[in-house]
Amino acid sequence: MIVASRLWLLHLREVEQRADEAERTRDEAAQRRAMQERLRIARELHDSLTHSISVICVQAGVAVHLARKRGEDVPPALLAIQEAGADAARELRTTLSVLRSDQDGDCSDLGQLDSLVARARAAGLPVTVTVTGTQRALPPEADQAAYRIVQEALTNVSRHAGRACARVHLHYSPDALSVQVDDDGAGAGTSTGPRSAGPGLGLIGMRERVTALGGRLQAGPRDGGGFQVYAELPALAPS
Secondary structure (H helix, E strand, O other): OHHHHHHHHHHHHHHHHHHHHHHHHHHHHHHHHHHHHHHHHHHHHHHHHHHHHHHHHHHHHHHHHHHHHOOOOOOHHHHHHHHHHHHHHHHHHHHHHHHOOOOOOOOOOHHHHHHHHHHHHHOOOOEEEEEEEOOOOOOHHHHHHHHHHHHHHHHHHHHHOOOOOEEEEEEEEOOEEEEEEEEOOOOOOOOOOOOOOOOOHHHHHHHHHHHHOOOEEEEEEOOOOOEEEEEEEEOOOOO
């Protein structure tokens, strides 16, 4: 009986080891497939976007140089294109490096909000920023999501709101950060009609970011005209 008991225990250990090995093998295979997909996406992004962004940066730089060489004032819109192109190239490089590694991350956060607002103003969009509550360091995921929400909301105002002004309001509470972007545009702009809270890719991306953090997002026309994006992100203050 003792021998049989020991043999049974050995058999159980062997079965457990095989199960652990099978689980580890499945995890490694899944990680390899995920890494291969990330590499594929990185290659596609590199091939499709890097060249175009580089051309934009070079052409904008040449135009700025020639204007200054002729003693002309450089149009603010051209400077905004040059800066936005450089910023896009930087973010693309960082995104590609993240995709090619096994680490997650993002290169943008609210520390770059001033630069984002300056570019929007240079492009002709009046923007005001208000911060209430006790400003503090945020969890990286919330910090990045807040910046991306403001970025996408201002981009939508520029594209769809026509001649409009935008207002960004950040409110820090002990356990959350609220991000609100309002504009007073009529919605004509470059679009074919009034804006809505329909399934645009920008709004989908914002909603995915907020939902992943357990927050909530509201986006839609405001009473009296214009559009509003409001997001509430869980962001507990450090203990």
